Amino acid sequence: MLSVEGLTVRAGSVELVRDVSFEIGPGERVGLIGESGSGKSLTALSLMGLLPEGVTAAGAARLGERDLVGVPERRLKALRGQDVSMVFQEPMTALNPLMRVGAQVTEVMTLHGRPAGQARARAVELLGRVRLPQPEQVARAYPHQLSGGQRQRVMLAIALANEPGLLICDEPTTALDVTVQKQMLDLIAEVAPALLFITHDLAVVASVCERVLVMYGGRVVESGPIREVFGNPRHRYTEGLLAASRLTPRGTRLPVIAGSVPAAGQFPDGCVFTNRCPHATPACEQEPALTGEGHAHACRHPADRG
Amino acid sequence: MRGRINAGLVIGGVLVGLVVLLALLSFGWTPRDPVLVDAAAKLHEPGGGYLLGADKFGRDTFSQLMVGARTTLYVGVVAVGIAAIIGTPLGIIAGMTSGRLGWLSELIMRVNDLVFAFPALLLAIMLGAVYGAGTLTAMIAIGVATVPAFARVSRAATMQVMVTDYVLAARAAGRRRTAVALRHVLPNISSVLIVQASVSFAIAILAEAALSFLGFGTRPPIPSWGRMLQESQELLFSTPRLALWPGLAIALAVLGFNLLGDGLRDYLDPKLRRIRAER
Amino acid sequence: MPTHAGTPLIEASDLSRVYHRPRTSLTRAGEAVHALRGVSLTVRAGERFGIVGESGSGKSTLLRLLCALDQPTSGSIRFDGQEITGRPERRLRFLRQSLQIVFQDPMSSLDPRMRVRDLVAEPLVALGEPVGGRVAELLDQVGLPASAADRYPHQFSGGQRQRIAIARALAPRPKVLVADEPVSALDVSVRGQILNLLADLVDELGLTLVFVSHDLSVVRHVCETVAVMNGGEIVETGAVDDIWAEPRHAYTRTLLRAVPTLEGFL
Numbered sequence: 001m002l003s004v005e006g007l008t009v010r011a012g013s014v015e016l017v018r019d020v021s022f023e024i025g026p027g028e029r030v031g032l033i034g035e036s037g038s039g040k041s042l043t044a045l046s047l048m049g050l051l052p053e054g055v056t057a058a059g060a061a062r063l064g065e066r067d068l069v070g071v072p073e074r075r076l077k078a079l080r081g082q083d084v085s086m087v088f089q090e091p092m093t094a095l096n097p098l099m100r101v102g103a104q105v106t107e108v109m110t111l112h113g114r115p116a117g118q119a120r121a122r123a124v125e126l127l128g129r130v131r132l133p134q135p136e137q138v139a140r141a142y143p144h145q146l147s148g149g150q151r152q153r154v155m156l157a158i159a160l161a162n163e164p165g166l167l168i169c170d171e172p173t174t175a176l177d178v179t180v181q182k183q184m185l186d187l188i189a190e191v192a193p194a195l196l197f198i199t200h201d202l203a204v205v206a207s208v209c210e211r212v213l214v215m216y217g218g219r220v221v222e223s224g225p226i227r228e229v230f231g232n233p234r235h236r237y238t239e240g241l242l243a244a245s246r247l248t249p250r251g252t253r254l255p256v257i258a259g260s261v262p263a264a265g266q267f268p269d270g271c272v273f274t275n276r277c278p279h280a281t282p283a284c285e286q287e288p289a290l291t292g293e294g295h296a297h298a299c300r301h302p303a304d305r306g
Numbered sequence: 307m308r309g310r311i312n313a314g315l316v317i318g319g320v321l322v323g324l325v326v327l328l329a330l331l332s333f334g335w336t337p338r339d340p341v342l343v344d345a346a347a348k349l350h351e352p353g354g355g356y357l358l359g360a361d362k363f364g365r366d367t368f369s370q371l372m373v374g375a376r377t378t379l380y381v382g383v384v385a386v387g388i389a390a391i392i393g394t395p396l397g398i399i400a401g402m403t404s405g406r407l408g409w410l411s412e413l414i415m416r417v418n419d420l421v422f423a424f425p426a427l428l429l430a431i432m433l434g435a436v437y438g439a440g441t442l443t444a445m446i447a448i449g450v451a452t453v454p455a456f457a458r459v460s461r462a463a464t465m466q467v468m469v470t471d472y473v474l475a476a477r478a479a480g481r482r483r484t485a486v487a488l489r490h491v492l493p494n495i496s497s498v499l500i501v502q503a504s505v506s507f508a509i510a511i512l513a514e515a516a517l518s519f520l521g522f523g524t525r526p527p528i529p530s531w532g533r534m535l536q537e538s539q540e541l542l543f544s545t546p547r548l549a550l551w552p553g554l555a556i557a558l559a560v561l562g563f564n565l566l567g568d569g570l571r572d573y574l575d576p577k578l579r580r581i582r583a584e585r
Numbered sequence: 586m587p588t589h590a591g592t593p594l595i596e597a598s599d600l601s602r603v604y605h606r607p608r609t610s611l612t613r614a615g616e617a618v619h620a621l622r623g624v625s626l627t628v629r630a631g632e633r634f635g636i637v638g639e640s641g642s643g644k645s646t647l648l649r650l651l652c653a654l655d656q657p658t659s660g661s662i663r664f665d666g667q668e669i670t671g672r673p674e675r676r677l678r679f680l681r682q683s684l685q686i687v688f689q690d691p692m693s694s695l696d697p698r699m700r701v702r703d704l705v706a707e708p709l710v711a712l713g714e715p716v717g718g719r720v721a722e723l724l725d726q727v728g729l730p731a732s733a734a735d736r737y738p739h740q741f742s743g744g745q746r747q748r749i750a751i752a753r754a755l756a757p758r759p760k761v762l763v764a765d766e767p768v769s770a771l772d773v774s775v776r777g778q779i780l781n782l783l784a785d786l787v788d789e790l791g792l793t794l795v796f797v798s799h800d801l802s803v804v805r806h807v808c809e810t811v812a813v814m815n816g817g818e819i820v821e822t823g824a825v826d827d828i829w830a831e832p833r834h835a836y837t838r839t840l841l842r843a844v845p846t847l848e849g850f851l
Contacts, residue, residue, distance in 0.1 A: 002845075035773065035774060036772055036773035039714065051733055064695050111667035130749075148640075177639035177640055177839065178639065178799060178800070178844055178845045179797065179839055179840060180843075181637060181843065182842075182843040182845070185845070200772065200773060201773075201845070202773070202847055203844075203845035203846050203847050204669075206845065206847055207845045230847060241773060241774055242776065242847070244734045244773050244774050244776065244777045245773050245847060246847065246848075247802050247803060247804065247805065248807040249805075249806070250805065250806055250807065250808070250809065250825070253781055254706070254776075254781055254806070255777060255785075256772040256774070256775075256777035256778045256781065258773075260742040260743070260744045260745060260774075260775050261742065261772055261775075313748070352650050391640065394655075405806060412794070417695055470693055470694055471689075471690060471693040471694035472693065472694050472696040474694070474751075475686070475695070475696075475753075476695045476696070476707065477654055477674075478652055478654060478681070479685070479707050479711050479753070480677070480678065480681030480682075480708060480711035480712050480841035481707065481711045482672075482674060482675070482711075483674075485711065488698075489699075489707075490696050490699075492699075493696075493698040494696070494697070500764075561731045562595055576814075
């Protein structure tokens with residue numbers, strides 16, 4: 001379905017994403033985990049051809065038969081919303097406040113050549129499919145008349161309108177309340193054809209995806225099936241992140257990762273985690289490769305299988 | 307913290323810098339006495355000690371332009387100064403008062419609208435008629451007429467600052483209104499004010515030129531670009547260069563300040579800056 | 586019931602706050618929004634009190650009222666025995682001295698144009714107290730080098746900025762620290778550092794902590810008592826461990842079920 005090979009994203013001389021490779025099969029749900037500055041959102045944006053000015057992507061990404069990286073904007077426009085579509089974090093800013101919701105869902109279909117009448121009928125159908133109650137009424141509403149959760153469902157309906165082969169979600173529930181988040185996650189897992197799900201929240205990824213890529217400092221440091229990676233982390237960063245995510249009972253110290261995430265371009269050479277890693281040795285100055293079948297990691301001193 | 311240098315900023319800066327340089331230079335040196343009437347040099351062609359020629363009284367055009375730049379900047383600084391000193395506090399007060407004191411904000415802004423609706427040139431002509439025309443009345447009139455512009459932008463910017471968390475945090479720390487205004491609001495709206503000052507400066511230059519042209523601005527013999535234009539009027543067809551040079555000077559100075567204002571807006575805009583910071 | 590023996594420090598009773606939406610019609614007044622409906626709570630000295638709720642639950646409104654940054658429509662709040670509602674700012678000095686806040690997003694709660702030195706000293710300056718060597722002392726207390734004082738907030742990472750915000754809050758040696766979602770804008774790998782720091786400071790300085798969060802599991806780690814808010818009301822209050830083990834209100838149960846956990850999948 002989607003295959004990414006050696007994707008590198010640069011802003012000037014600063015490498016923000018380095019040599020990222022992964023594949024997503026049809027119907028597969030893959031999580032991309034990382035903290036701020038990990039390069040996870042840039043990875044997604046480069047697949048959509050939506051990188052900001054001054055930021056360029058190199059490498060190869062193919063969706064089915066089509067190239068996504070290094071093709072002219074005109075070709076990408078045809079792909080975007082048709083073969084691959086994206087749901088963003090902020091549903092309020094992603095919708096046009098002056099247009100009725102139904103018209104916005106319709107527009108994405110007419111843009112890709114569907115007759116208007118047919119598109120309008122299908123828009124209502126789509127709004128129903130993302131479980132919005134009374135879809136006919138919702139179609140006539142303006143974005144500000146809907147709640148955050150409802151707006152995000154509209155975004156999902158727009159993303160699904162042209163039956164894309166791949167859905168990319170970038171922190172789609174971060175701005176939502178926990179009780180709304182759960183329904184949204186269940187819905188995404190149910191309707192996504194193939195999914196690339198980007199988040200900083202380990203528990204969220206665990207509830208949606210089957211496979212996960214852990215990014216840090218612009219690189220994939222560990223990847224594999226969720227159960228393997230979370231149950232048996234090999235990279236010291238993944239290990240630390242998992243430990244830091246578990247809230248221990250009151251009165252106990254939380255395990256922490258020392259220091260803070262460096263700013264873009266200021267990660268150490270070699271293994272990007274060396275300056276915060278308790279297990280780092282001089283050997284880590286050589287960049288470790290991502291190795292392993294299925295469950296891969298890029299660490300010179302991996303955690304024991306336990 | 308700094309934005310990207312853009313072409314407008316550079317070109318605007320160079321043009322404004324040129325005007326400032328000419329004006330500063332004129333304090334110490336001009337090629338000839340700018341106000342010396344010399345019948346022998348009447349309508350002297352460019353060259354021979356007269357770089358841009360001389361006017362119908364035999365005064366050196368280039369020297370007059372240099373001293374005229376001084377007048378122009380002088381008027382701009384004082385007019386914009388008056389507008390900023392009166393308008394900014396009013397705008398900040400209007401932006402900070404809401405709820406119980408909302409009427410104060412309303413009052414300030416409605417009076418503001420009233421002044422805004424009154425044409426600056428008319429105000430200058432009225433003041434000129436009452437107190438006598440001159441550079442000072444022109445400056446005051448232009449300044450007063452520019453107050454609403456400053457009050458409006460500072461009110462809008464203040465309202466944006468007032469809803470930020472750091473103002474809430476300052477209040478929670480026990481800061482009173484005045485301290486919030488001086489410590490938090492003013493520094494954070496300063497970039498907007500700098501841009502406004504630059505744009506208002508351009509408008510003030512134009513207004514002064516117009517007033518001098520109409521005879522309500524700078525009095526003779528002090529050189530002024532606007533009056534140079536007016537004096538060249540009758541010779542427009544026989545000696546067009548007399549109108550060309552002051553006209554060009556006004557156009558370039560106005561363009562310079564406008565470009566500088568636009569360039570500064572892009573350079574200082576915190577939103578553009580934030581986008582860069584996130585990348 | 587909270588088992589704490591401390592004396593009541595914050596007593597809020599029957600707090601209501603009604604906002605009016607801007608009018609959309611000339612003939613009708615703007616719609617009234619009931620952000621808080623008759624909320625009462627007591628925070629005792631030395632207690633770690635959690636407030637949990639989602640957006641629109643009224644927790645932010647309650648917080649603003651407790652910090653006297655907004656006035657209730659009705660009801661009263663007593664701090665250390667003194668009524669704080671209806672007072673003008675100049676008569677709130679005792680509250681500003683004894684109660685300080687750490688906000689959610691240290692990116693926006695620190696004035697970008699001020700140096701760290703001035704930010705940390707601001708509560709002292711506002712109270713007219715001497716600053717002296719207090720800034721360096723406070724920075725040290727939150728684990729930042731003294732050299733941080735000369736820099737601007739944007740030169741720090743999110744976690745470091747939150748440390749600056751905590752140092753600032755501690756400046757006037759308050760009795761109560763109010764933390765409004767202090768870790769929800771932070772990366773997971775630094776969240777633990779800030780929670781540990783808060784726990785240490787609360788212990789060392791004998792602070793009373795009011796901790797607001799949307800995440801019951803964070804509150805469970807930090808607090809002993811919790812009030813669960815929904816629709817402008819406190820729907821359930823008591824010891825965190827009891828509520829975690831056996832939620833009585835339907836909303837609390839929904840909330841607990843909705844929080845995704847790692848354990849559930851492994």
